[in-house]
Amino acid sequence: MQRKFLLLSLIFLVFSCEEEEKKLTFLEKSITTEHNKIVEINIPEAQGNEAVATKINKALQAIVITSLNFEPEASTKSLSILESIDNFNTEYKNFNTDFPESPMQWEAQIDGEIMYQSEAVISVALTSYLNTGGAHGNLIISFLNFDALTGQLLKNEDLVNDIKTFKTIARDYFNDQIAGKEADYFEPDNFILPQNIGFNNIGVVLLYNNYEIAPYATGLTEFTIPFNDLVPYLNFM
Known part of the structure; x- marks a missing residue:
């Protein structure tokens, strides 16, 4: 019985090491x-x-x-x-x-x-x-x-399952982000999703590089939408 236990322990250890290497x-x-x-x-x-x-x-x-x-x-x-x-x-x-x-x-x-x-x-x-x-x-x-x-x-479109709803939610966060600074942007009323969409520990990050939606002097525009607002629309959660 003891020999069987040692053998099983050895098998488990080897399997655990292999899994760790794959992580x-x-x-x-x-x-x-x-x-x-x-x-x-x-x-x-x-x-x-x-x-x-x-x-x-x-x-x-x-x-x-x-x-x-x-x-x-x-x-x-x-x-x-x-x-x-x-x-x-x-x-x-x-x-x-x-x-x-x-x-x-x-x-x-x-x-x-x-x-x-x-x-x-x-x-x-x-x-x-x-x-x-x-x-x-x-x-x-x-x-x-x-x-x-x-x-x-x-691709960005791979991240969400309902791009229309996602864009609507993102537009609201964008408008909050630029409130009072609309004059600094090319077309603040014509909302477009950025080229950069990613994740952090809080939620989904949207970032516009220089010149993407505003002059260089405006700098980067970045905001985060909490996961709680997007869970039903995300493919990788």
Whole structure:
């Protein structure tokens, strides 16, 4: 009887270890190259379930590569992050050669964080700031939502089951957010959903980047709709 108990315990331990290895976790990864001086990258790296982690990591890497590349249409097909970092540095050297009198210093910083993680969905925010000599730098935040079971990158329309009702609720929160500042927006009465929709521990986050619905001076517009107002309309709860 004791031998059987030990055998069952060993089987349970092995099974538990295998399940733990499959559990998806994230570590922060800093990426640079030998001669890099102006690019700083710190992004989450998925580990655990290899098939799921690979899909997520490839999607995050593609955003980073596109952000650094001056020809984004070809970047994700032909370059790695390391190649993109070196190319960005090379472009800056070429700029200095062509305009030696310019005091402008280029910089690129890309940071990522896990906004939300459940057994159903994972939301990641990537913030990229690039300054390549213009009047001001270019700040872009990208939300990426993944199916936690498959690693599949989700579209905004995959997140909700009733887009019409979702948009109505979002419009009310948007109007509250910009109350008294309507003049700062292009068409405040013509509500559109943002390109960035994600999750945090409170609810669903909607974020508009610079120029998406307002001039640069207005900055980002962001608000959160609590889960309690949206549970019937969400696919990943």
